[in-house]
Amino acid sequence: MVTTLKASTRILELANEFPFLFDTLVEISPKLKRLRNPILQKTIGRRATLTDVSKMAKVPLNRLFILLSESISKNANETVVIDKDAKEQGEWQEELERRQRKLKDLVLGLHAGEEVEGLQSEFKEILVDISATEIAEMEQSLISSGELTAQQVTSLCDLHVQVFKESLDVQQKPETTPGHPIHTYMNENKEAQRLINVLKDNPDDSTIEELKKIVIHYTRLQNQLFPLLEKAGITGPSTVMWAKQDEIREMINNLNESNLNELLIAIEEMIYKEENILFPMSLENLSEYDWVKVRTGEEEIGYAWITPGLDWKPISPIDIHQVDQEPESPRINLNTGSLTLKEIDLLLRHLPLDISFVGIDEEVKYYSATDNRIFPRSPAVIGRSVINCHPSKSYDKVQKIMTYFKEGKKDKAIFWIQMKGRFFLISYYAVRDDDGEFVGTLEATQDITEVRSLEGEQRLLDWE
Structure with a gap:
């Protein structure tokens, strides 16, 4: 018997025919372990091709062909033919692009006021097996291309879901382990x-x-x-x-x-x-x-109502590469004085305000993990574009501050808001070196409710 591998071969169909390929895929790249997930097999696995697998594993397609064919020949004693026809690969890529164009046309039709039922009928062909990722790619493409703004997509996103609902309803919802x-x-x-x-x-x-x-x-x-x-x-x-x-x-x-x-x-x-x-x-x-x-x-x-389970036991790089406890760091000479890294960290965490630092590339480099932050932050924010740390309605304002700071037009921007009976001061400062070169932005947020109510003087210690 002969098996033919093509760029458009669906990985789940292939792996179901040759179950040992699941082990082969993990050997090719640990990233492909996710293809064992029963839920993913009903979503991405249902449609994923060898081209998709190549991209996921960051392995050249020709190399993937060879590794899979060797595994099939060895474990199933079957002849494998590799079809590397550029025409076939091109046709498959064209099909993916055609589906995306159709999805965009559908959504643009919604925004033009066309009826949901008519669009569902017109685009029934692609709605049969639409995936969550395809919907995401379509929305992102519309925003990136400027065909629709994020605000426009948001305004009709409920209608978008209504159009795709019939297809989404038949897909199995994710099932994961407690703790995930x-x-x-x-x-x-x-x-x-x-x-x-x-x-x-x-x-x-x-x-x-x-x-x-x-x-x-x-x-x-x-x-x-x-x-x-x-x-x-x-x-x-x-x-x-x-x-x-x-x-x-x-x-x-x-x-x-x-x-x-x-x-x-x-x-x-x-x-x-x-x-x-x-x-x-x-x-x-x-x-x-x-x-x-x-x-x-x-x-x-924190969590809303739920305490996470403990069953999920992921393997992380820390588990693989155990790191010895680092020795105490030496003192670092600063502009005035010297401190250890521990002292610097504790000092910043004990400031009576929350601070964040955004680098010249407009990515978050640091935030002070104070015990009672006014606006929640977590380690996942490090490396994130500062624009994406704010609601879309604030994008223009944040971008203007960054641009003016870089161009040297302004050095600070001050805002104040009231929330839950408290008064907050939010300040942005351009951070420049001794030569006046811009190196980043300092954001400081402080609850000044009590400060605003102060009157007169207090010169004596009052701990009673």
Whole structure:
């Protein structure tokens, strides 16, 4: 019998015919271990080709052909023919591009006011097996190309989901091990749905207060999961979902009897988007080590209702390469005086304000991990574009500050806001070296509620 390998060969079909290939794939690259995941086999594995596998493993396609053919010949004693026809590969790439163009045409039709039912009928061919990643790529492409702004995509994202709903409904929802971040997110969603169901029958104040904890869930997504997606090159979906989550926050802040039902619907729709688009897409695109990084910073932000399980036991580089405890660092000579790294770290964490430093490349380099940060931060923010650390409605303002600082037009920007009965001062400062060259931006946030109320003088110690 003869097996033919092509660029468009679907990996799951091949691996189901030759189950030993799952072990071969992991030997080729540990990143391919994810293809064993039953949920991914129903999403990315269902459509993933050898071209996709080549990209995931960062292995040349020709090399992948050879390794797979050797494994099949050895373990199944079968002849393998490698079809490296450039024409066939080109046709497959054209098919992928055609699907993306069709998806974009569909969404642009929505924004032009066309009816959902008519678009579903017109584009039925591609809607049959649409994946979460394809939807994400389409939204990101529309934003990157300038065909739609992030605000425009956000404004009609509920309609986008309505168009894709029939296809998304038949796909299995992610199933992960207790302790995995997706498992925790989904358990929080279950509790949120339970509270929503209670409020639909009996809108009592205590249950409403409990539901407000959903904000913690959104904060963790924005600070833990979204930065990792951005590093994987996926920015569109997180931009849109952040904006929708901020709309929910605004509803919670202005909640009254008349808009309670609107809030419940918005949270339910967000649950659907997370579990049918965001989570499957994230599992397809993030590595096991990425999920370790997501999990590592979760405690700093906290959980809504749920305590994560302990069953998930990921392997991280730390497990593989055990690092001896570093000796105490020497003193570092500063402009005035000298400190150890430990002393510097403790000093910055004990400042009566929160600080962050953004480098000249506009990426977050540092934040002070104070005990009671005003705006939550976690290690996943390091290396993240400062633009993506803010809601999309603030993009222009943040970019203007960065540009003016770099060009030397301004040296500081000051804002103040009131939130939950407190008064906060938010300051941005251009950091320049002794020659006046711009090296980055310092952001400082301080609760000045008590400071604003001071009068007269206090010269004596008053600890009584």
